[in-house]
Amino acid sequence: MKILIIGHLGYVGPAVLDQLLKNKxxxxxxxxxxxxxxxxxxEKYKNKITNIYKDVREINKKDLIGIDQIVYLAAISNxxxxxxxxxxxxxxxxxxxxxxxxxxxKNNVKKFIFASSCSIYGFTKNLTKSELSKLNPLTAYxxxxxxxxxxxxxxxxxxxxxxxxxxxxACGYSTNLRLDLVLNDFVASAIVSKKLQxxxxxxxxxxxxxxxxxxxxINWAIDEKKIKKFISLNAGSNNMNYQIKDLAYNVSxxxxxxxxxxxxKAFPDKRSYKVNFSKFEKLNKKFKPIYNLKKSIVDLKxxxxxxxxxxxNFRNSNYIRLNVLKKLVEKKILDxxxxxxxxx
Ligand SMILES: NC(=O)c1ccc[n+]([C@@H]2O[C@H](COP(=O)([O-])OP(=O)(O)OC[C@H]3O[C@@H](n4cnc5c(N)ncnc54)[C@H](O)[C@@H]3O)[C@@H](O)[C@H]2O)c1
Numbered sequence: 555m556k557i558l559i560i561g562h563l564g565y566v567g568p569a570v571l572d573q574l575l576k577n578k579x580x581x582x583x584x585x586x587x588x589x590x591x592x593x594x595x596x597e598k599y600k601n602k603i604t605n606i607y608k609d610v611r612e613i614n615k616k617d618l619i620g621i622d623q624i625v626y627l628a629a630i631s632n633x634x635x636x637x638x639x640x641x642x643x644x645x646x647x648x649x650x651x652x653x654x655x656x657x658x659x660k661n662n663v664k665k666f667i668f669a670s671s672c673s674i675y676g677f678t679k680n681l682t683k684s685e686l687s688k689l690n691p692l693t694a695y696x697x698x699x700x701x702x703x704x705x706x707x708x709x710x711x712x713x714x715x716x717x718x719x720x721x722x723x724a725c726g727y728s729t730n731l732r733l734d735l736v737l738n739d740f741v742a743s744a745i746v747s748k749k750l751q752x753x754x755x756x757x758x759x760x761x762x763x764x765x766x767x768x769x770x771x772i773n774w775a776i777d778e779k780k781i782k783k784f785i786s787l788n789a790g791s792n793n794m795n796y797q798i799k800d801l802a803y804n805v806s807x808x809x810x811x812x813x814x815x816x817x818x819k820a821f822p823d824k825r826s827y828k829v830n831f832s833k834f835e836k837l838n839k840k841f842k843p844i845y846n847l848k849k850s851i852v853d854l855k856x857x858x859x860x861x862x863x864x865x866x867n868f869r870n871s872n873y874i875r876l877n878v879l880k881k882l883v884e885k886k887i888l889d890x891x892x893x894x895x896x897x898x
Contacts, residue, residue: 555579555580555622556580556581556583556621556622556623557574557581557621557622557623557624557625558583558584558585558617558618558621558623558624559571559574559582559583559585559624559625559627560584560585560586560624560625560626560627560628560654561586561610561626561627561628561669562584562585562603563584563586563588563590563596563730564586564589564590564627565590565631565730565732565765565875566627566765566768566769567584567728567730568595568596568599568728568729568730569726569766569768569769570625570627570768570772571599571602571603573769573770573772574769574772574773574776575602575603577773580776582602582603582604583605583606583621584604584605584606585606585607585608585613585617585628586606586607586608586628587608587609587610587628587894587898588607588898589875589879589882589892590730590732590875591730592730595729595730607898608898609894610646610650611645611646611650611893613650613653613654613657614657615657615661618654618657618663619661621658621661621663622663622665623663623664623666624655624658624667625667625669625776626651626654626666626667626668627669628646628647628650628651629643629646629669629695630642630643630646630647630695630698630879632734632875632876633673633693633694633695634876635695635875635879636693636694636695636698637693637694637695638876639879639892640694642891642892643698644694644698644701647698648698648702648705651668651706652702652705652706652709655706655709655714655716658714659709659711659713659714663714664713664714664715665714665715665716665717665776665781666706666710666714666715666716666717667716667719667775667776668702668703668706668716668717668718669719669721669768670702670703670718670719670721670786671695671699671720671721672720672721672722672761672788672790672827672829673691673693673695673696673723673825673827674690674691674696674699674700674703674720675687675689675690675827675829676690676691676692676824677690677824677826678690678826678827679826680828682828682830683788683827683829683830684788684829684830685786685787685833692825699720703786706718706784707784707786710784711783712782712783715783715784716784716785717775717778717785717787718784718785718786719768719771719772719775719787720786720789720829721763721768721771721790722760722761722762722788722789722790722794722829723735723736723760723763724763724765724768725737725738725763725764725765725850725854726764726766726853726854727854727857728765732873732874732875733871733873734873734875736762736801737801737805737850737854739869740801740802741805741809741851741854741858742854742858742863742865742873744805744806744809744812744855745809745855745858745859745863746863746864746865746868748809748811748812748813749812749815750805750806750812750813751815751817752798752799752802752814752815752816753817753820754798754820754823755799755816755817755818755819755820755821755823756797756799756816756817757798757823757826758797758823758825758826759796759797759826759827759828760798760801760826760827761790761794761795761796761827761829761831762794762796762801762847762850763789763790763791763794763843763845764843764845764849764853766845767843767844767845768789770841770842770843770844771789771834771838773841774837774838774840774841777840777841778837778838780837787834787837788829788830789834790831790834790843791831791846792830792832792835793846794831794843794847796847798823801847802814802816804847804851805851808851808852808855809851809855879892
């Protein structure tokens with residue numbers, strides 16, 4: 555089976571490659587424009603997959619020859635980046651995904667797996683959101699995912715199946731680590747400063763998923779034969795819904811000496827969503843999530859300590875994806891449309 559992973563050189567990519575490379579029947583190709591690429595992270599995959607360095611906006615029929623399934627991870631992948639680069643977010647996350655899906659359908663690709671997000675539920679006070687709940691996308695990023703899901707549903711048919719995995723907020727150690735994610739930020743802060751500053755009042759709900767479990771969910775979607783046309787599915791675990799303040803207290807419990815500071819005067823975060831993952835838990839028997847909160851914190855802590863992580867001001871560093879993109883644009887290495895000025 556030939557699988558094309560689009561956007562394989564980001565934070566989640568290495569976990570997906572590690573998971574899919576366990577199956578000797580899969581032949582993997584990756585396409586990515588390498589906004590966050592660092593050679594040493596991807597050395598180990600060099601002879602195991604075919605790498606194509608290309609912008610999704612340039613993908614054509616030739617790139618899809620012989621491909622059986624596509625995993626679409628490419629995105630301007632969070633709210634801060636989406637707010638800064640609204641037009642590009644719409645182009646990459648939505649327009650390109652749809653253009654490629656249409657091309658794939660015409661060229662006999664059988665399945666399209668789209669990385670969607672639970673952030674499309676936006677805000678809920680106490681209600682738990684299921685796949686039947688009303689969507690309330692509050693940001694350019696979330697809006698791009700809703701538009702994509704809607705259009706993909708229309709494109710899907712019995713010969714071209716679409717699986718939209720609405721992932722919870724990712725966490726966990728990656729060889730291409732990012733710290734612009736709530737749990738990763740807390741663990742890194744606790745390690746470098748023993749201080750954990752919660753920027754909101756700590757009340758918002760946020761479901762989490764470890765990147766290894768994201769990769770397992772994708773593996774499930776690839777293998778699953780029962781999907782007949784289209785499915786949108788919350789991907790995560792019911793036991794991974796937490797309020798931000800509880801994430802902080804759990805990190806402080808596991809990293810001794812860490813003090814938690816909650817900004818009680820902050821305006822409550824506009825994004826808060828508690829999500830029901832029962833449908834996913836029922837359908838996905840073979841690749842169930844294996845990371846709970848404790849295991850996710852300990853995994854990241856141990857890896858950061860092993861790597862001698864000491865970047866105190868990591869919130870201003872390249873561990874934050876928005877900083878990387880802003881620098882590339884400011885230095886005019888990327889043009890205003892976020893295409894490389896010189897060849898990749
Ligand atoms: N990280 C999370 O919390 C989370 C949660 C839910 C869903 N998701 C979704 O999962 C997917 C992967 O997330 P991630 O954290 O690895 O994101 P990431 O930003 O770390 O990686 C995305 C990759 O896509 C590539 N890309 C972006 N624009 C491109 C273009 N024009 N052409 C080719 N490649 C391009 C980037 O170079 C990067 O390697 C995204 O679609 C994201 O929206 C992530």
